[in-house]
Amino acid sequence: MSERNEHSKGGVYSVKGKEFNRDSRYIETRIVAEPREGTDDYPVEPHRYRLVAAYACPWANRAIIVRDLLGLDQVISMGNPGPTHDEDSWTFDLDPGGVDPVLGIAKLKEAYERRFPGYDRGITVPAIVDETTGEVVTNNFPQITEDFYVEWKQFHKADAPNLWPDELRDEMDDVMQRIYTEVNNGVYRCGFAGSQEAYDAAYDRLWTAMDWLEERLAERRYLMGEQITEADVRLFTTLVRFDPVYHGHFKCNRNKLTEMPNLWGYARDLFQTPGFGDNVDFEQIKAHYYVVHTDLNPLSIVPKGPDLANWRSEHGRG
Structure with a gap:
């Protein structure tokens, strides 16, 4: 999810005198083991879907972590936009030629537009794209990680944690x-x-x-x-x-x-x-917030600190 991108596509980011209000209208389509009649559910199918998730974004980072914890990296591919984006869309700056090597697109917006021409809400991550059509399936970030656990269970690795007891x-x-x-x-x-x-x-x-x-x-x-x-x-x-x-x-x-x-x-x-x-990629995290949020940081100067080496120090929680 990109707060700035949401703002540019109709979400409320801040209104003078009022509190921040997030635009929480997401694509509610789900990928499930047994699609329900009369819905637009997609079927669970290995090697069909691509998770598009930027390491910079906390909401997308959830999906990256859960995919890894459950071993779904073996059945769901992943594309990673760069840490910064323009007002229009997340972009695949980290890939050769600035194009996602599987989807063949330079902007995530293209996958949204293929399914919803004229899509007028935020082009957000995480998003799941159907590789067979190039169309976005869902960007409903809390539902994505829950479904990774519940609906994709037959594809979990043997020692996957029980994330939803x-x-x-x-x-x-x-x-x-x-x-x-x-x-x-x-x-x-x-x-x-x-x-x-x-x-x-x-x-x-x-x-x-x-x-x-x-x-x-x-x-x-x-x-x-x-x-x-x-x-x-x-x-x-x-x-x-x-x-x-x-x-x-x-x-x-x-x-x-x-x-x-x-x-x-x-x-x-x-x-x-x-x-x-x-x-976790701290450099991408800092680049995203300090470069994209020009209203908060007009010169887009990225701070060098803090020293993050201490994340590997003894935690004492065993």
Whole structure:
């Protein structure tokens, strides 16, 4: 998901005097094991779909991590746009000739337009594209990762984690909802506040949630207990961007992540788990926020810091 791209395509990014309001209208088509009659469901089919996901984007980063954790890299290909984009679309700057080698397109917008001519909402990542037609299937980021677990289960690797444990589902839904509204989206509410009053309210909401998480993680290794779940993936992609971007760029600066012992240990624990840290690219993350958000950073100067070597230090969460 690109906040700037959403703004240019009709989403609200900040309105003077008001709080940031995310355009959450996504393509609700799903890829399922048993397509339902009377719907536009697509069937689960190995080697048919391409996940288009930028490492820079926290929402796309979720899908990259879950695909890796479950071993779906063997059946779903992946294309990675560059960290920056124009007002029109995410682009494949990292590929030879600036063209995705499988889809044969320079802009992700082309896949959206093939299915929905004149598509007038944000050209967002993650998106799943049908390789057989070149058409976008879905960009509904929370549904994508849930379906990776539930609908693609027959293709999971043998030691794939149970990211959606049935016995924890109700509590986990509540935890993930609070993380989404107060933390994942909360940092943007701070960064794109349209007034001092909106910023102050957003800041207070964010830090109330961060303190709640710090307290929760004092008593358990992961958010839901002793095993990694989808909830951890959803929080991790915000935490890993906190000190490099959100602390300064979005003015979420009460303190750094490194100054919260439980959250900092937890974040490093996940970072050092295969599938998490090896799918983080700090240089792309910083380039995206500091270059694309010219209204917040008009000269597009990318800061050299912070020193991120400490992500590999002992976390003490075993």
